[in-house]
Amino acid sequence: MSGDPAGSSSAGRPLQAARDAVQAVATGGRYLAQSLRLMVGLPDYDAYLSHQERTHPGEPVMSYAEFFRDRQDARYGGKGRIGRCC
Amino acid sequence: MSHIRRHLVWLAVALLGAWALGTVALTRGESISALWIVVAAVCVYLIAYRYYSLFIAQRVLGLDATRSTPAWRHNDGLDYVPTNKHVLFGHHFAAIAGAGPLVGPVLAAQMGYVPGLLWLLAGVVFAGAVQDFIVLFISTRRDGRSLGDLVKQEMGTVPGLIALFGTFMIMIIILAVLALIVVKALAESPWGAFTVAATIPVALFMGVYLRYIRPGRIAEVSVIGFVLLMAAIFGGQAVAADPVWGPAFTFDGKTLTWMLIGYGFIAASLPVWLLLAPRDYLSTFLKIGTIVALAIGIVVVAPTLEMPPITQFAQGNGPVWSGSLFPFLFITIACGAVSGFHALISSGTTPKMLENETHARYIGYGGMLAESFVAVMALVAASCINPGIYFAMNSPAALVGSTPDAVAATLSTWGFVVTPEMLVQTAKDVGEHTILGRAGGAPTLAVGMAHILHQVAGGPAMMAFWYHFAILFEALFILTAVDAGTRAGRFMLQDLLGSFVPALKRTDSLPANLIATALCVGAWGYFLYQGVVDPLGGINTLWPLFGISNQMLAAVALMLGTVVLFRMKRERFAWVTIAPAAWLLACTLTAGWQKIFSADPKVGFLSHAAKYADGIAQGTVIAPAKTVEAMSRIVLNDRINAGLCALFIFVVLSVLFYSVRACLQARAANRPTAHETPFEALPEAAR
Numbered sequence: 001m002s003g004d005p006a007g008s009s010s011a012g013r014p015l016q017a018a019r020d021a022v023q024a025v026a027t028g029g030r031y032l033a034q035s036l037r038l039m040v041g042l043p044d045y046d047a048y049l050s051h052q053e054r055t056h057p058g059e060p061v062m063s064y065a066e067f068f069r070d071r072q073d074a075r076y077g078g079k080g081r082i083g084r085c086c
Numbered sequence: 087m088s089h090i091r092r093h094l095v096w097l098a099v100a101l102l103g104a105w106a107l108g109t110v111a112l113t114r115g116e117s118i119s120a121l122w123i124v125v126a127a128v129c130v131y132l133i134a135y136r137y138y139s140l141f142i143a144q145r146v147l148g149l150d151a152t153r154s155t156p157a158w159r160h161n162d163g164l165d166y167v168p169t170n171k172h173v174l175f176g177h178h179f180a181a182i183a184g185a186g187p188l189v190g191p192v193l194a195a196q197m198g199y200v201p202g203l204l205w206l207l208a209g210v211v212f213a214g215a216v217q218d219f220i221v222l223f224i225s226t227r228r229d230g231r232s233l234g235d236l237v238k239q240e241m242g243t244v245p246g247l248i249a250l251f252g253t254f255m256i257m258i259i260i261l262a263v264l265a266l267i268v269v270k271a272l273a274e275s276p277w278g279a280f281t282v283a284a285t286i287p288v289a290l291f292m293g294v295y296l297r298y299i300r301p302g303r304i305a306e307v308s309v310i311g312f313v314l315l316m317a318a319i320f321g322g323q324a325v326a327a328d329p330v331w332g333p334a335f336t337f338d339g340k341t342l343t344w345m346l347i348g349y350g351f352i353a354a355s356l357p358v359w360l361l362l363a364p365r366d367y368l369s370t371f372l373k374i375g376t377i378v379a380l381a382i383g384i385v386v387v388a389p390t391l392e393m394p395p396i397t398q399f400a401q402g403n404g405p406v407w408s409g410s411l412f413p414f415l416f417i418t419i420a421c422g423a424v425s426g427f428h429a430l431i432s433s434g435t436t437p438k439m440l441e442n443e444t445h446a447r448y449i450g451y452g453g454m455l456a457e458s459f460v461a462v463m464a465l466v467a468a469s470c471i472n473p474g475i476y477f478a479m480n481s482p483a484a485l486v487g488s489t490p491d492a493v494a495a496t497l498s499t500w501g502f503v504v505t506p507e508m509l510v511q512t513a514k515d516v517g518e519h520t521i522l523g524r525a526g527g528a529p530t531l532a533v534g535m536a537h538i539l540h541q542v543a544g545g546p547a548m549m550a551f552w553y554h555f556a557i558l559f560e561a562l563f564i565l566t567a568v569d570a571g572t573r574a575g576r577f578m579l580q581d582l583l584g585s586f587v588p589a590l591k592r593t594d595s596l597p598a599n600l601i602a603t604a605l606c607v608g609a610w611g612y613f614l615y616q617g618v619v620d621p622l623g624g625i626n627t628l629w630p631l632f633g634i635s636n637q638m639l640a641a642v643a644l645m646l647g648t649v650v651l652f653r654m655k656r657e658r659f660a661w662v663t664i665a666p667a668a669w670l671l672a673c674t675l676t677a678g679w680q681k682i683f684s685a686d687p688k689v690g691f692l693s694h695a696a697k698y699a700d701g702i703a704q705g706t707v708i709a710p711a712k713t714v715e716a717m718s719r720i721v722l723n724d725r726i727n728a729g730l731c732a733l734f735i736f737v738v739l740s741v742l743f744y745s746v747r748a749c750l751q752a753r754a755a756n757r758p759t760a761h762e763t764p765f766e767a768l769p770e771a772a773r
């Protein structure tokens with residue numbers, strides 16, 4: 001974040017572009033991992049944490065292992081759930 | 087000016103697509119490359135997405151980017167989570183893509199690749215993708231309710247119950263036909279049987295690992311599981327070659343059927359984390375990986391299409407399934423063109439995670455286009471193997487004989503050049519004793535995939551590996567579907583029976599669970615067994631039943647869409663759903679009627695039953711049955727199947743009646759009557 005001294009625009013621009021590219025790849029990778037997890041019914045744990053913090057601050061939250069078990073039961077044990085097609 | 091320029095690139099896409107499609111459709115005599123099919127399909131999808139889905143989104147449905155979605159209203163970080171649209175696309179696609187789009191096109195290839203391709207493209211653009219999109223939209227505007235609830239809400243309680251019951255019967259047929267595909271692929275194949283059996287201990291290990299050793303590390307355990315699976319494939323090769331273990335893992339169809347029934351009962355009674363969940367992870371990732379690999383393989387290898395564009399069986403009377411092009415092609419290819427089961431997914435988890443209503447176009451319409459592409463790839467894989475081998479694998483022994491010499495001789499009278507040596511060699515190439523009489527799609531697809539993928543990686547020596555990889559990948563997600571479907575069916579059954587015997591409704595009571603599970607397994611097991619012992623191959627009987635029921639569910643979903651459009655006072659656009667619903671009604675009702683009443687015993691259940699009943703009355707044994715008992719069983723099965731067809735027809739006609747009534751009521755009202763959740767603006771943070 002703070003490595004590039006401000007003002008060196010001639011050298012800054014390609015550097016910035018490279019940094020953007022790295023960022024884009026990182027974002028893409030994160031989305032891919034998120035998508036693969038959601039394919040098997042596991043939503044984003046960080047999103048759950050930030051949601052709990054925003055709406056129920058101070059209340060206990062599930063650990064990752066608990067969260068995982070909860071979602072596993074919800075995906076397969078739920079009433080009349082049909083998770084996939086033929 | 088820029089207005090016109092914006093459309094120029096799409097004009098170019100349209101021209102390219104028309105050229106490719108023209109090349110595919112008009113070729114006579116010489117074989118063409120499969121890339122023509124790929125290019126034609128992709129161009130059609132692009133144009134349809136750019137123009138037709140935009141029209142539906144803006145004009146027909148009026149998607150509103152400022153309207154809140156269930157994910158925001160009920161955000162709980164668990165079920166309801168606003169999700170990035172690309173992430174959600176992956177989730178939705180993984181849920182809708184299964185064995186259906188892989189099997190239907192393979193069976194339909196008996197008419198040549200052109201009829202199947204045209205229906206896949208037209209069907210997805212005007213019916214399948216429209217259905218998925220509209221149901222997703224309807225459910226999103228109603229707090230993510232399920233299809234049964236939506237029908238109940240918009241049409242009334244009685245049609246809601248009827249639709250629920252219809253769904254349950256469809257599920258039973260789907261489970262039976264999927265299990266039948268596994269039986270057909272694994273019968274007399276020690277390599278395949280060992281590999282698939284090995285997935286059970288692998289999954290159990292993964293389950294324990296995820297639960298107790300390293301909780302929730304899905305990526306890690308999936309990589310371990312994948313490595314073990316690959317080891318199982320090589321292990322299967324050694325087992326098949328072994329003089330002791332080889333015969334020990336060689337099972338006939340009936341034994342496999344009983345094993346599957348037992349497996350289904352036990353698997354559905356075990357805790358989900360132990361077997362179902364870990365196997366679901368493996369099968370989901372393997373499925374996505376294999377689909378990507380097949381796409382790369384087709385583009386890199388650009389295989390030549392060996393199957394004629396149109397065969398003589400387009401007239402009807404094909405060996406793989408009976409009946410004429412209309413209506414039977416349109417029910418043979420269900421998933422990939424239009425699939426009613428998707429309505430259950432589009433009204434399942436996806437609407438609860440939609441970040442913005444406008445994403446329904448990309449996820450609903452776009453997701454179905456992606457599934458259609460999977461079906462096109464399956465059609466390519468089935469069409470790039472020698473047609474003689476295709477028909478040798480898919481024709482029942484009662485029709486073509488059971489030795490390589492007899493089959494080759496029969497096929498040459500049909501005009502397909504194949505020698506007995508080729509049939510033996512192909513079986514050897516893929517590491518099997520025989521490839522004859524392996525109807526059901528999976529083995530044919532596996533030969534096609536091996537044909538394509540060994541040219542990308544491994545060379546001829548790896549052909550057998552790729553074949554068993556493909557079999558494993560299909561068996562894996564079919565078994566997952568059998569397990570998950572039995573559970574879902576059990577819950578549905580407990581709900582239905584609970585209305586009469588309240589004690590059965592308790593899902594926490596072990597006896598109630600076991601009774602409902604046994605009933606469910608017994609139901610699909612019955613149809614499975616009937617299919618396995620059917621001398622004409624079973625697929626002949628069960629696949630049309632599956633297709634009819636699945637397409638009828640699609641018609642129900644599209645009728646629901648029509649009712650909602652009328653209730654929204656947008657009936658001037660209702661042709662968007664009426665046209666595909668009418669087409670599906672025409673296909674399924676005709677097919678259902680013919681399956682019951684056709685005078686041709688190959689098509690009609692009742693005439694087939696009559697033929698055998700006459701035989702019993704006169705005391706003569708009619709081939710391919712060998713005893714009088716076998717004949718009376720055929721008669722009973724035929725009558726049950728006819729009754730099932732009649733039941734499906736009743737379900738769809740009653741839903742039709744109720745939707746017409748609801749549409750008339752909506753027309754008479756002077757204001758919109760749709761039961762949408764009242765408008766709420768999207769939170770500021772979400773814009």
